[in-house]
Amino acid sequence: MAFLPYALCAMRFASSPLMSFNDVLGHARSIEFLKRAIKNDMLAHSYLFLGNEGIGKKWVALQFAKALNCLEGGAERADACDHCLSCKKIDDQLHPDVLVLEPEGQMIKADQVRQMQKDLAYHPYEGKHRVCILTAADRMAPNMSNILLKTLEEPPLHTVIILLASNPRLLLPTILSRCQPIRFNPLPIPLVSRWLTDQKGLNEKEAHLLASLSEGSPGKAIEIEEEIRQIPRGELLKGLLGLKSLPTEKRESWSESLPSQREELLLILEVVKTLLRDLVVAKTVKDNTQLIHSDLLGEIEDTAMNWSLPSLLKRMDVLHQTTLAIRANANMKLALEAMMLSWAEG
Numbered sequence: 001m002a003f004l005p006y007a008l009c010a011m012r013f014a015s016s017p018l019m020s021f022n023d024v025l026g027h028a029r030s031i032e033f034l035k036r037a038i039k040n041d042m043l044a045h046s047y048l049f050l051g052n053e054g055i056g057k058k059w060v061a062l063q064f065a066k067a068l069n070c071l072e073g074g075a076e077r078a079d080a081c082d083h084c085l086s087c088k089k090i091d092d093q094l095h096p097d098v099l100v101l102e103p104e105g106q107m108i109k110a111d112q113v114r115q116m117q118k119d120l121a122y123h124p125y126e127g128k129h130r131v132c133i134l135t136a137a138d139r140m141a142p143n144m145s146n147i148l149l150k151t152l153e154e155p156p157l158h159t160v161i162i163l164l165a166s167n168p169r170l171l172l173p174t175i176l177s178r179c180q181p182i183r184f185n186p187l188p189i190p191l192v193s194r195w196l197t198d199q200k201g202l203n204e205k206e207a208h209l210l211a212s213l214s215e216g217s218p219g220k221a222i223e224i225e226e227e228i229r230q231i232p233r234g235e236l237l238k239g240l241l242g243l244k245s246l247p248t249e250k251r252e253s254w255s256e257s258l259p260s261q262r263e264e265l266l267l268i269l270e271v272v273k274t275l276l277r278d279l280v281v282a283k284t285v286k287d288n289t290q291l292i293h294s295d296l297l298g299e300i301e302d303t304a305m306n307w308s309l310p311s312l313l314k315r316m317d318v319l320h321q322t323t324l325a326i327r328a329n330a331n332m333k334l335a336l337e338a339m340m341l342s343w344a345e346g
């Protein structure tokens, strides 16, 4: 059974509810592009879906695989029926011609890519098209890009390869040039927020907060849900943003209380950024419905009164620069200390 490794990989993502293009959240333009390719019989051999993690690229790729293989759909419909044997097998991750290659740990490993290359040499078992989805094409083991390139240069018959990536700079230019790029833009905050209330049962305030921090990605919103609950937003507001001056011991104790993991720290800084943004809103627009942290309304109004607008904007600017530096691998402790010193200047 040549495809077993992929079937096992595919089993890792949770069993999916029935879904077709019509049920995908957002991404109307990308979906329309793919539907037109099916209708006009103008499929590319390889696609590159570009966009933030968790934004829905894999969902769309799977719906595309279903639409291509649907036994009821046909080219005119260019969508999955969700009921035929082929659609059901893809939903249940049991279709032998729809391969999903997920990273093992942090990376797609050499063995996985080599196995994929071997398996693609066969004709599709039962589908009209074989669809191979590489979920993290920008996280491949060294030298694997060259093997992938070979496959893209000599595309197997009846096969569509879909690379998913959030960081195209990590892909070889030769790979980029072989693929039809399709961009997945961040979803609007109200759309993510409504999805979190309707589909995930969150209350409106929580949904709005998570959606605002999600960078337009429903997957990220779900991923950070627990972490956000544990961040002491009220304390950050009172003990950090509420203080006119930041004494040395306060700066030190705050720095020490922060996580040493870069991603966790960046999330806290994002929360601080949205708190600062709310202080600016409270100071200028004075419209409570615009607040991200609307559950902290009283504290935000009180804190905003202590600050001038230029001071808040300066803090935001310094925080933004610090976040950029930490993202670019700066020493986290030094970057934070510089930020706090700058904040202490007023």
Ligand SMILES: [Zn+2]
Residues within 6 Å of the ligand: 069, 070, 071, 072, 073, 080, 081, 082, 083, 084, 085, 086, 087, 088
């Ligand atoms: Zn179908």
